Amino acid sequence: MRISVTSMSAALLSTLVSALVTVSGTAQAAGDALVIGNSQYDTIQTLFGADRMDVAAEALRNKGLDVTELQDASSDEMRLGFADFLQELEETDSPVVILLAGAIVHGSSGAYLLPVGEGDAAEAAQVLTRAFPIDAALTILGQYPGRGFLVLGETPVDLDLGAYLQPGAGRLDLPSGVTAIRGAASDVVRFASKELTRQNAKILSAASDYGLEVAGYLPRDLVLLRDTEVVIAQPLPVVPKVDPDADVEAWQTAQRLDNAKGYQAYLDSFAEGAFASAAKQRLKAIETEPFYKQRRAEEALGLSRDARRKIQRDLTILDFNPRGIDGIFGPGSRKAIGRWQESIGDAPSTYLTAQEIERLSEAAGLRAEELEQEALKRQASQERADRALWAKVMEQGTEVSIRQYLTKYPDGLHAVEARRLLRAIEKQRGGAAASADQRAWNAAREADTVAALNAYLKERPGGAFASEAKARIAELKVLAKRKRDRQAALSEEQSLGLNSVARKLAESRLANLKMNPGPVDGKFDKRTRDAIRRYQRAHSLRVSGFLDEQTVVQLLAGTLLGR
Numbered sequence: 001m002r003i004s005v006t007s008m009s010a011a012l013l014s015t016l017v018s019a020l021v022t023v024s025g026t027a028q029a030a031g032d033a034l035v036i037g038n039s040q041y042d043t044i045q046t047l048f049g050a051d052r053m054d055v056a057a058e059a060l061r062n063k064g065l066d067v068t069e070l071q072d073a074s075s076d077e078m079r080l081g082f083a084d085f086l087q088e089l090e091e092t093d094s095p096v097v098i099l100l101a102g103a104i105v106h107g108s109s110g111a112y113l114l115p116v117g118e119g120d121a122a123e124a125a126q127v128l129t130r131a132f133p134i135d136a137a138l139t140i141l142g143q144y145p146g147r148g149f150l151v152l153g154e155t156p157v158d159l160d161l162g163a164y165l166q167p168g169a170g171r172l173d174l175p176s177g178v179t180a181i182r183g184a185a186s187d188v189v190r191f192a193s194k195e196l197t198r199q200n201a202k203i204l205s206a207a208s209d210y211g212l213e214v215a216g217y218l219p220r221d222l223v224l225l226r227d228t229e230v231v232i233a234q235p236l237p238v239v240p241k242v243d244p245d246a247d248v249e250a251w252q253t254a255q256r257l258d259n260a261k262g263y264q265a266y267l268d269s270f271a272e273g274a275f276a277s278a279a280k281q282r283l284k285a286i287e288t289e290p291f292y293k294q295r296r297a298e299e300a301l302g303l304s305r306d307a308r309r310k311i312q313r314d315l316t317i318l319d320f321n322p323r324g325i326d327g328i329f330g331p332g333s334r335k336a337i338g339r340w341q342e343s344i345g346d347a348p349s350t351y352l353t354a355q356e357i358e359r360l361s362e363a364a365g366l367r368a369e370e371l372e373q374e375a376l377k378r379q380a381s382q383e384r385a386d387r388a389l390w391a392k393v394m395e396q397g398t399e400v401s402i403r404q405y406l407t408k409y410p411d412g413l414h415a416v417e418a419r420r421l422l423r424a425i426e427k428q429r430g431g432a433a434a435s436a437d438q439r440a441w442n443a444a445r446e447a448d449t450v451a452a453l454n455a456y457l458k459e460r461p462g463g464a465f466a467s468e469a470k471a472r473i474a475e476l477k478v479l480a481k482r483k484r485d486r487q488a489a490l491s492e493e494q495s496l497g498l499n500s501v502a503r504k505l506a507e508s509r510l511a512n513l514k515m516n517p518g519p520v521d522g523k524f525d526k527r528t529r530d531a532i533r534r535y536q537r538a539h540s541l542r543v544s545g546f547l548d549e550q551t552v553v554q555l556l557a558g559t560l561l562g563r
Contacts, residue, residue, distance in 0.1 A: 069277030145177025
């Protein structure tokens with residue numbers, strides 16, 4: 001028989017999936033249980049039954065079931081513990097029970113048990129990458145039809161979940177043959193410790209007595225433990241009763257030390273203590289994680305999402321791409337941190353210390369200043385070239401030279417004057433053109449399409465407006481491409497979620513850099529777009545006229561980066 005009692009867990013879905021593959025493998029254990037108790041979130045105290053999961057686990061042990069417990073485990077500890085549990089599973093007719101109790105949320109992709117030690121954020125991205133996916137548990141139980149049980153004990157969720165998540169497990173898509181029992185965590189604990197483990201206890205009536213909801217596989221005589229399945233546990237040696245106050249004090253001391261010696265000392269003194277399972281898990285994590293100490297140190301810093309965004313911006317400025325500036329340290333951010341640590345001669349733990357964060361910020365600040373100076377030099381060089389070409393235009397005074405200038409500098413220093421001159425040339429040419437030619441040209445310009453302009457050229461290849469028609473065709477093709485690129489760039493800018501304050505900061509920075517963005521009002525008009533293009537060109541960025549992550553990081557380095 002296998003029992004998984006989980007009141008806190010967090011694991012990367014990819015890691016869980018890889019572990020799930022092993023379920024159908026060659027595990028050897030006759031019976032296993034995984035008990036993960038979650039009672040302490042960062043900003044909410046989950047004291048509604050989830051903290052008493054050890055009672056349910058002990059009741060299962062007393063019936064001869066093998067139970068492995070974890071308590072207040074981090075997401076990485078959860079991943080390790082759950083993977084170990086999965087590797088022990090084998091084909092059997094014995095029941096498989098997964099008991100989850102704690103803060104549970106759900107969205108369109110399924111339900112998730114929130115982890116402990118992950119801050120107070122419950123954004124969709126955070127949940128999807130760090131929380132425990134209940135679908136993973138259901139995938140396991142689906143391999144044991146008629147004997148798979150999911151028991152959910154839900155505690156209040158006092159978090160801002162945003163638009164994509166809601167509290168509770170929501171509607172569960174249960175595999176065939178799986179029974180789901182759910183309710184308040186306090187009721188679930190009482191049910192699991194008393195009725196669930198009672199021999200031949202009928203699940204439906206027992207759950208109803210505790211006010212629990214039952215769904216899925218529901219035969220009338222459904223029981224968890226039959227007489228033939230109960231293994232009487234071997235008598236245990238009598239141990240002295242644990243002093244609760246001394247137990248708590250010893251555990252707090254072990255947590256302060258947070259090393260193998262401290263946790264082992266706790267276990268030596270309180271082998272049957274309330275935190276023994278947690279101490280064993282921490283010991284295992286210390287043994288298996290090469291950078292356990294560094295991970296725990298970073299967790300202790302309690303970095304806010306804004307602080308993580310700033311770290312991601314700093315990494316970006318230093319050319320260590322975190323694959324997004326979202327305040328969530330996923331695989332891309334961890335790899336970027338590791339590469340930066342290697343570059344400064346530190347061990348690539350991928351976890352940051354307070355000293356490293358300060359060093360990173362200082363290095364990013366210096367690099368931002370260097371980039372600004374490089375851009376100013378580049379901009380000055382571009383403006384000299386702009387003025388030099390315009391001087392030649394003025395010297396030649398031809399329509400061809402003006403169009404060549406606009407092709408090279410569509411938003412250059414003299415672009416407005418160049419377009420004014422072209423309009424004057426067109427007006428002058430119109431006055432001298434034959435009336436039929438003028439009418440044909442007016443019709444083509446009114447339509448202002450490549451097809452209409454080509455029709456004019458085909459009809460009047462030597463017409464007075466032939467050169468202008470060819471130039472406009474080339475311009476329309478460029479504009480068509482720009483329109484496609486513009487939509488993609490606009491979507492990228494909108495995805496940044498810049499508020500009016502950030503937009504005004506961007507305009508203010510552009511104005512300070514003499515990019516002529518127009519009024520600082522947070523409204524990105526044509527002048528603002530031209531200014532952004534000039535800035536991007538000067539900084540060797542992708543030129544679109546719209547803000548993207550790279551542009552924001554460099555443009556707002558002196559403001560949003562805290563300098």
